[in-house]
Structure formats: C-alpha cells, structure tokens
Amino acid sequence: xAITAYEWSGRLRPYRxxxxxxxxxxxxxxxxxxxxxxxxxxxxxDWRAVLFVPTHGLPLVVLAGILLGVVxxxxxxxxxxxxxxxxxxxxxxxxxxxxxxxxxxxxxxxxQPLIEDAQRALQSAHPAQIFKPRFxxxxxLFLGAVALAALMHFLPQILALALPERREEQKxxxxxxxxxxxVVKPIVEEAKKPNADEIAKRIxxxxxxxxxxxxxxxxxxxxALLRYNQLLEDARKLEQKNTQKMSxxxxxxxxxxxxxxxxxxxxxxxxxxxxxxxxxxxxxxQQQLSSGKDLQGNPLSAEQRASLQNQMRQLxxxxxxxxxxxxxxxxQNQLNDLQKQVEQxxxxxxxxxxxxxxxxxxxxxxxxxxxxxxxxxxIRALKLSQEAQEFLRKLYSDPAFKEAMERLRKLAEEMRxxxxxxxxxxxxxxxxxxxxxxxxxxxxxxxxxxxxxKKYQTDEQIHQLAQQILEQxxxxxxxxxxxxxxxxxxxxxxxxxxxxxALGGMPGFGGGGIRxxxxxxxxxxxxxPELFNQGDKQPELKIPMKDTAVSGQQPLxxxxxxxxxxxxxxxxxxxxxxxxxxxxxxQKKAEQALSQQNIPPAERKRVKRYFESLQKxxx
Amino acid sequence: xxxxxxxxEWFRATFEAIRAQVARVVVGxxxxxxxxxxxxxxxxxxxxxxxxxxxxxxxxRTLAQTFSLQFSRIQFTPDLMPADITGTNILAESxxxxxxxxxxxxxxxxxxxxADEINRATPKTQSALLEAMQEQxxxxxxxxxxxxxxxxxxxxxxxxxxEGTYPLPEAQLDRFFFKILxxxxxxxxxxxxVDRTTGAETPQAESVADKETLLKMQRLVREVPIARxxxxxxxxxxxxxxxxxxxxxxxxxKYVRYGSSPRGAQxxxxxxxxxxxxxxRYNVARExxxxxxxxxxxxxxxxxxxxxxxxxxxxxxxxIVLAHxxxxxxxxxxx
Numbered sequence: 001x002a003i004t005a006y007e008w009s010g011r012l013r014p015y016r017x018x019x020x021x022x023x024x025x026x027x028x029x030x031x032x033x034x035x036x037x038x039x040x041x042x043x044x045x046d047w048r049a050v051l052f053v054p055t056h057g058l059p060l061v062v063l064a065g066i067l068l069g070v071v072x073x074x075x076x077x078x079x080x081x082x083x084x085x086x087x088x089x090x091x092x093x094x095x096x097x098x099x100x101x102x103x104x105x106x107x108x109x110x111x112q113p114l115i116e117d118a119q120r121a122l123q124s125a126h127p128a129q130i131f132k133p134r135f136x137x138x139x140x141l142f143l144g145a146v147a148l149a150a151l152m153h154f155l156p157q158i159l160a161l162a163l164p165e166r167r168e169e170q171k172x173x174x175x176x177x178x179x180x181x182x183v184v185k186p187i188v189e190e191a192k193k194p195n196a197d198e199i200a201k202r203i204x205x206x207x208x209x210x211x212x213x214x215x216x217x218x219x220x221x222x223x224a225l226l227r228y229n230q231l232l233e234d235a236r237k238l239e240q241k242n243t244q245k246m247s248x249x250x251x252x253x254x255x256x257x258x259x260x261x262x263x264x265x266x267x268x269x270x271x272x273x274x275x276x277x278x279x280x281x282x283x284x285x286q287q288q289l290s291s292g293k294d295l296q297g298n299p300l301s302a303e304q305r306a307s308l309q310n311q312m313r314q315l316x317x318x319x320x321x322x323x324x325x326x327x328x329x330x331x332q333n334q335l336n337d338l339q340k341q342v343e344q345x346x347x348x349x350x351x352x353x354x355x356x357x358x359x360x361x362x363x364x365x366x367x368x369x370x371x372x373x374x375x376x377x378x379i380r381a382l383k384l385s386q387e388a389q390e391f392l393r394k395l396y397s398d399p400a401f402k403e404a405m406e407r408l409r410k411l412a413e414e415m416r417x418x419x420x421x422x423x424x425x426x427x428x429x430x431x432x433x434x435x436x437x438x439x440x441x442x443x444x445x446x447x448x449x450x451x452x453x454k455k456y457q458t459d460e461q462i463h464q465l466a467q468q469i470l471e472q473x474x475x476x477x478x479x480x481x482x483x484x485x486x487x488x489x490x491x492x493x494x495x496x497x498x499x500x501x502a503l504g505g506m507p508g509f510g511g512g513g514i515r516x517x518x519x520x521x522x523x524x525x526x527x528x529p530e531l532f533n534q535g536d537k538q539p540e541l542k543i544p545m546k547d548t549a550v551s552g553q554q555p556l557x558x559x560x561x562x563x564x565x566x567x568x569x570x571x572x573x574x575x576x577x578x579x580x581x582x583x584x585x586x587q588k589k590a591e592q593a594l595s596q597q598n599i600p601p602a603e604r605k606r607v608k609r610y611f612e613s614l615q616k617x618x619x
Numbered sequence: 620x621x622x623x624x625x626x627x628e629w630f631r632a633t634f635e636a637i638r639a640q641v642a643r644v645v646v647g648x649x650x651x652x653x654x655x656x657x658x659x660x661x662x663x664x665x666x667x668x669x670x671x672x673x674x675x676x677x678x679x680r681t682l683a684q685t686f687s688l689q690f691s692r693i694q695f696t697p698d699l700m701p702a703d704i705t706g707t708n709i710l711a712e713s714x715x716x717x718x719x720x721x722x723x724x725x726x727x728x729x730x731x732x733x734a735d736e737i738n739r740a741t742p743k744t745q746s747a748l749l750e751a752m753q754e755q756x757x758x759x760x761x762x763x764x765x766x767x768x769x770x771x772x773x774x775x776x777x778x779x780x781x782e783g784t785y786p787l788p789e790a791q792l793d794r795f796f797f798k799i800l801x802x803x804x805x806x807x808x809x810x811x812x813v814d815r816t817t818g819a820e821t822p823q824a825e826s827v828a829d830k831e832t833l834l835k836m837q838r839l840v841r842e843v844p845i846a847r848x849x850x851x852x853x854x855x856x857x858x859x860x861x862x863x864x865x866x867x868x869x870x871x872x873k874y875v876r877y878g879s880s881p882r883g884a885q886x887x888x889x890x891x892x893x894x895x896x897x898x899x900r901y902n903v904a905r906e907x908x909x910x911x912x913x914x915x916x917x918x919x920x921x922x923x924x925x926x927x928x929x930x931x932x933x934x935x936x937x938x939i940v941l942a943h944x945x946x947x948x949x950x951x952x953x954x
Contacts, residue, residue: 078952079951094906095846095903101846108842116624
C-alpha cells in the first residue's frame with residue numbers, strides 16, 4: 001500500500017518537534033553566547049564610562065540572545081526530507097526513510113517493500129532516544145561567555161576587594177554615594193512627577209548613576225569628584241530656579257491676600273456711597289421743611305410737612321444705625337422698622353386710601369411711591385452696611401489674618417532678596433534665610449492660613465482666597481525641600497564623609513551659597529569644576545617645603561592656631577608711597593573682604609583691629 | 620507480476636547459494652568471492668590482482684562451474700596475439716573444393732572468459748579485449764561478431780612490480796567493473812587449503828545458477844532505488860578524485876594524475892545496489908557506497924610519480940577521499 005507524502009509528514013511530526021527542541025537548545029546557546037559577549041562588551045564600556053548600562057540590562061541582553069535563538073529555531077522551516085535524513089543518520093536506518101520518502105507512489109518493483117521496511121524501521125526509532133540533548137561546544141561556549149560577562153561585570157568589585165588602596169578608596173566613594181542618595185531623595189521624588197523640572201530629572205539621573213557606579217566599584221576617585229562637581233553645579237542651578245519659583249509663589253500668595261483687602265475696601269466704598277445718598281436725601285427734606293415749599297415750589301400742606309418730618313426722622317435713624325454698626329441690635333431694629341413702613345405704604349398704595357381711610361389723590365399716590373422708593377433705598381443701605389461691617393469685622397478684627405499677612409509679606413521680601421543674591425555670582429554673602437529657616441517659617445505660615453481657611457469655611461470668598469494662599473505656601477514648601485536637598489549636596493563630602501579626617505577644608509560650592517567643604521587632595525577642588533585639574537600631574541618643586549598655617553586657613557593640626565599680631569605703623573622699610581595715600585585703598589578692600597565674609601569669622605576682629613591701628617598711624 | 624520482496628529474497632538466496640558452492644572449493648577469501656559475485660550480478664568484469672598461487676584462477680573456474688555457462692580460459696603470455704583471443708578468418712575448403720575464408724571464433728566467445736595473468740601479454744594483445752568487454756562484440760576483418768550474453772571477463776594479474784609484466788592501459792582498466800585484491804590466506808585458511816587439496820578427494824562445485832538466473836539477477840539489481848542525497852554522496856566521491864575539483868582533498872591534488880571516469884560512478888552505484896540487496900534492504904545506503912568504493916575506484920584513480928615516491932597507494936588515497944567527503948557532508952539540519 002502506498003503512503004502519501006502527507007502521511008509521511010504526519011508520521012514525522014514528533015521527530016520534527018524533537019528536532020526543533022534540539023535546534024532551540026543549540027541556537028539558544030549560540031544566541032546566548034552572542035548575548036553574553038555583547039553583555040561582556042557592554043560591561044567593559046560601562047566600566048570605562050563610555051556608555052551606561054543598568055545592571056539588570058546585562059542579563060536581559062543574554063536572555064534576549066537566547067530568546068532570539070529559540071525563536072529562530074521555532075520558526076525555521078524543517079522539510080520532511082531533511083528530517084528523514086536526520087533520522088536515518090541518528091537511528092542508523094541506512095537511508096531507508098529518505099529513499100522511501102522519494103518513492104511514495106509505489107510504482108517501482110521495490111517501492112512497496114521499501115516503504116514497509118522504512119515504516120518498520122521508523123517504529124523502532126523513538127524520537128526521545130535518537131534526539132537526545134547533548135552538551136556540545138555551543139553550550140560550553142555559552143557558559144564560557146557568561147563567565148566572561150560576569151567576570152567583566154564583577155572585576156572592578158573584585159579589584160576593589162583585592163587591592164588595599166582601592167579598598168580604602170572604594171569605601172570612601174560608597175560612603176559618599178550613600179550620603180548623596182539620602183540627600184537627593186526629595187529631588188528624586190520631585191523628578192518622578194510628570195511635570196518635573198528638567199534639572200531635577202538630570203540630578204536624579206546623575207545621582208542614580210553615581211550611586212550605581214559607586215556600588216559597582218567602577219568609579220575612580222577622580223571620576224567620583226568630577227561627577228560630584230557636576231551634581232553640585234546642577235543642584236546650584238535647580239536651587240536658583242526653585243528660589244525664583246518660591247519668590248513667585250510668595251508674590252502670588254501676597255497678591256491673594258491683597259485681593260482680600262481690596263474686596264473689603266470695595267465694600268467700604270459702596271457703603272460710603274450709600275451713606276452719601278442718604279445724606280443728600282436728608283438735606284433735600286431739610287430744605288423743603290425750612291422753605292415750606294415742595295420740590296416743585298408749591299407750599300407744603302400740613303400733612304406733607306408731617307410726612308417730610310417723619311421721613312427726616314427715619315433717615316436720621318438709618319444714618320445713625322449705619323454710623324454705629326457695632327450696635328447690631330439697633331441696626332436690625334431700624335431695618336425692621338423701615339420694612340414695616342414700606343409694607344404699610346404699599347398697602348395704602350394698593351387700596352388707594354390713606355391711613356385714615358380717605359381716598360388718595362393722584363399726587364398723593366405719586367408721593368407715596370416716592371416715599372416707598374426712598375425707604376427701600378434706606379433698607380439697601382442698611383443691609384450693605386450690615387454686610388460690609390460683618391466682612392470687615394471678620395478680617396480686620398481678626399489678628400490671625402493680620403499676622404498671617406504680615407508674615408507672608410516678610411517672607412516674600414526675603415525670598416526676593418535671596419533670589420537677587422543668588423543671581424549675582426560675585427556675591428559671596430550667605431543668603432538671608434537658610435532653607436531650614438524658610439521651612440520653619442513656611443510651616444508656621446501654613447498652619448495659620450489653614451486655621452484661617454477653616455475659620456472662614458462659611459464665607460466663600462475668604463475661604464477661596466485663603467485656599468489660594470495655602471496652595472502657594474505648600475508649593476513653596478516643596479520647592480524649599482528641594483532647595484534643602486540641593487544645599488545638602490554640598491555637604492556630602494564633609495569631614496566625616498568621603499575625604500575623612502585626612503583631607504583639609506576648602507570652600508566648596510553648593511546650595512544657595514558658599515558652603516564649607518573639604519578637598520580630597522592637593523589640586524582637587526570639590527564644587528569648583530573650573531579649578532579641578534583633571535588629575536594633571538603637578539610639577540614637583542625642587543625646594544624644601546613645609547606645611548605652614550597661614551592666616552585665614554584652617555589649622556592643619558587640631559588645637560589652637562599660632563599667630564602673630566602686627567601693630568601699626570609697621571617698621572619703616574623701603575616703601576616709596578606714604579601710608580596716608582595707600583591706606584584708604586587698602587582699607588576699602590579690607591572692608592569689602594570683611595563684608596563679603598571672605599575672612600574667617602575668627603580672624604575678622606583681628607583684621608579690623610589691624611586696619612584701625614593703621615588708621616592711627618596714617619593720621 | 621512477482622512481488623519485489625520475494626524477488627529480493629530470491630536474489631539473496633541465489634547469491635548465497637553460489638557463494639556456498641564457491642566456498643566448497645575456494646578456502647577463505649570471502650571478500651574476494653563476494654566482490655567477484657557482486658561484479659557478476661551487476662554485469663561487470665572483474666580484475667583480480669595477486670601474487671601467483673593464491674587461487675585466483677581456481678576461483679574463476681569454480682564460479683564458471685556454479686553457473687553452468689560456457690567458460691573459456693586464456694593464458695596471457697608475451698607472445699599471445701590479438702587473434703588468439705578474438706578468433707580469426709581461416710581459409711577453409713568446402714566439400715565442393717571451393718576455398719573461402721571462414722571465421723573461427725576465439726576463446727572470447729564464451730559466457731565467462733578467464734583472462735589469466737592478463738598483464739603478461741603485450742598492450743596490443745591486451746587491447747584485443749577492449750571491444751569485447753565494452754561492446755560485447757568483436758570485429759574481425761571488418762565484420763562484427765556479437766558475443767552472446769551474459770558475458771564476463773574475469774581477469775587475473777600479478778602485481779606490476781613483478782618481472783615480465785606489462786601494465787594494463789588506462790582505457791582497459793576502466794572497463795573492469797571491480798579490481799579485487801587477492802591477499803595471502805591466514806594460517807587456518809592455509810591449513811584448510813592443504814587439507815582439501817592433498818587428500819584423496821577434491822571437492823567440486825555444483826551448478827546452482829544458469830544463464831537466465833544470472834540475467835534476472837542483473838535486471839533485479841537495476842531496480843533497486845537510490846535516494847538523491849545518497850547518489851549525490853557517491854558522485855561527490857567520484858568528483859573528489861579529480862585533481863583541482865571542488866570536493867578534492869589536498870592529497871588528491873598532490874598525488875592524482877587522473878581521477879575516476881563517469882564509468883566509475885556507474886560502477887559505484889550499481890555495486891552499491893547489489894550490496895543494498897545483499898544487506899536485506901530495498902534501497903542503497905551510504906554504507907553500501909563506502910563498501911563499493913575501493914574495488915570500484917582503485918584501478919580508476921591513476922597516481923602520479925610523487926605518490927609512488929611517497930608510497931601512497933590508491934586505497935590509501937580513496938580512504939582520504941572518503942573521509943574528506945564525509946566530513947564535508949554535514950547533516951541537513953545541524954542540531
């Protein structure tokens with residue numbers, strides 16, 4: 001019986017699957033080898049700081065190589081003839097299967113017995129037995145490449161453990177990395193936000209990279225310094241930017257407070273206008289009464305006179321109530337009285353009869369309408385007065401509001417000064433407020449404004465404005481936290497940090513101003529990248545040298561420093577310029593140096609004293 | 620129509636029967652006997668090479684006995700003339716007294732021709748067999764006389780280093796299907812030979828196959844299928860013997876003057892088919908090709924002087940060729 005090519009294909013399926021597995025085993029190893037070699041190369045480049053690869057990226061590269069190999073093995077076409085040939089070879093079927101596959105029609109003499117023979121032979125060849133996974137050179141190569149990649153990755157750490165001088169250096173670098181990580185936490189948190197500042201993002205990335213390279217011992221001391229300096233530079237920029245923002249926020253908060261005050265002023269203005277209107281009406285009535293004539297010049301009747309007198313009394317009572325808003329009861333009584341009168345007059349107008357029941361003439365009705373209108377105007381004025389008094393009472397009589405606004409005003413002013421100081425690179429003075437002080441003030445301010453907002457929860461306008469102020473204060477707090485971190489960066493290489501006690505102090509740049517930082521070695525300047533000599537070899541001086549403390553520098557050894565005071569005028573020497581000519585210039589420079597705090601605090605008095613003594617000599 | 624399976628069984632049985640009969644007379648030399656029979660089944664001529672006295676002639680004569688075919692033996696000597704082999708026209712007188720030339724067939728007109736010590740004759744005489752071996756016919760005085768099939772030339776020769784021998788021309792060598800080397804018998808075989816030949820009775824082979832049987836066997840061999848990759852493997856072996864070819868190993872380029880002809884390829888395939896059948900299969904395997912390689916090609920690969928100087932034999936070279944081709948022939952899927 002003939003067997004079709006399709007049937008053969010079906011019979012070969014388990015073998016094909018097995019071949020795919022073996023192919024995946026082999027190609028996975030090849031892909032893995034390639035991946036591991038790439039990982040080794042990446043490790044090397046990462047070590048040399050040519051490019052930066054995250055630690056988890058290396059196994060991913062190896063895995064990607066393996067995966068590519070396996071995927072290719074799964075997708076590659078495996079023809080039946082190739083499978084048959086492979087089975088023939090592996091199972092020792094002496095080319096039976098392959099020949100039978102080419103003679104599926106059974107048209108020749110030996111085709112039929114050949115097919116039967118091949119089928120029989122195939123049954124004896126179990127896929128799992130003939131296609132066993134073996135450990136070949138590819139798997140060996142893969143393991144070797146992985147070992148190489150691992151070695152390349154861990155070599156810096158091994159060296160750091162093995163070499164004593166590297167060990168010490170690495171310890172210092174790791175310590176500094178920990179401090180930096182701790183300090184920049186707020187900036188990193190800030191950088192995670194979607195609308196984060198670019199500089200904050202850059203600092204977060206730089207800090208992360210610093211930490212990674214320190215952890216993996218891939219950083220020399222020189223590189224650590226360079227990176228640290230870069231971080232400081234970025235931190236300084238961020239701090240400047242944040243201070244600017246804080247100043248803006250403070251201004252906004254202040255503006256919100258001022259709006260509140262303006263609102264109160266507006267209400268007061270409205271009240272004044274209403275009062276003036278009432279005054280004009282009173283004058284008009286008084287004129288009519290004194291002249292005995294109405295507005296048209298007609299003589300007043302007794303009734304009209306009585307009515308005008310009544311109106312005048314009412315007006316006086318209303319104005320009195322407005323002038324004395326503290327007496328709320330009086331204001332309310334007057335309001336009630338006016339409303340009653342309006343109701344009575346409206347009833348008369350509707351019925352067309354006066355209080356005595358006599359029908360009203362047209363003129364009388366017109367006079368009634370006018371009177372009602374005047375009364376209503378008085379009611380509005382009284383109500384306005386009531387509202388304005390209430391609003392102003394709440395704001396101006398509340399010391400919490402006053403204090404909060406005062407604090408806000410002061411803070412805004414100080415923030416502005418801070419910003420101006422930072423923008424001036426020549427200004428070496430300390431900022432007006434340190435981040436810690438600002439934080440303290442902001443916390444107090446926040447507390448007070450929160451109380452204020454809570455207090456005026458019912459008053460929509462006040463509450464809304466208070467919320468706006470609060471929002472700005474909170475924003476300032478966040479920015480200040482970042483600034484605190486920026487300032488803190490300048491202290492990461494403090495005496496207890498990287499350099500340890502062996503390194504001297506040196507002004508380093510960090511935060512909003514000059515910070516006291518150490519140097520690592522002669523010629524290495526923390527925080528001053530422009531002064532950093534990039535590890536250039538310093539020329540060796542051929543003269544005997546001795547470390548000597550000079551004025552203005554911290555003592556090299558612990559304990560009191562030795563110094564010598566010089567009293568003026570100095571010992572006469574070969575000077576060609578008289579002291580009284582040279583003194584003003586030098587004195588001015590000394591004053592500048594003192595004001596800019598270039599002279600250590602401990603030495604300032606001594607410098608001042610010296611110049612004073614010179615002054616005496618000059619005179 | 621007969622079943623292929625049964626025919627294959629019949630083939631193997633017949634082959635074994637012939638071999639058994641030969642083994643009654645010829646002691647040992649199983650491989651030699653088998654190769655001669657393979658050549659016979661494939662319809663090819665065989666050249667047996669060995670020092671005198673190793674039973675080459677006995678083997679061929681015994682074979683002729685088992686086949687019940689017309690057998691003739693030509694002892695090649697340096698003075699043997701071509702006409703002594705092919706036959707010649709002689710002047711014959713009829714009963715009427717008329718004299719005409721009549722063709723008198725030579726010993727080549729037989730089914731099995733034993734060309735004994737073929738390399739003792741001059742190349743001219745050796746060449747007399749050329750047409751007979753290839754065309755299965757001889758031409759005498761311009762007239763062609765066909766030979767009755769089946770026709771086999773089973774030649775024996777002494778190693779050419781021996782004195783008084785003439786190396787066979789390349790063209791004639793190529794016409795031999797197999798060149799079979801006959802080696803010395805082992806001690807046990809020698810003991811058996813002595814026992815058999817010095818006793819009172821000399822064993823005789825019986826006829827187990829006739830002309831039709833042998834022709835049928837030859838036809839059957841050609842029916843055996845061969846897969847394309849196996850055929851390619853055989854052909855690569857042939858090409859690898861050609862100096863400067865793509866598949867040739869460096870040794871071939873260095874030592875070979877002429878490689879195998881296409882006739883070598885035909886021989887290799889046909890012989891492989893016989894081996895396949897004998898192995899109980901219905902197809903040709905690479906192993907069959909490997910088995911046929913040396914007898915089929917050792918006389919077709921002509922070595923140069925450098926090979927002789929370095930002591931390289933054709934068999935050594937063919938081993939190198941085989942190893943080279945096998946190495947180059949990778950698995951279709953490298954897992």
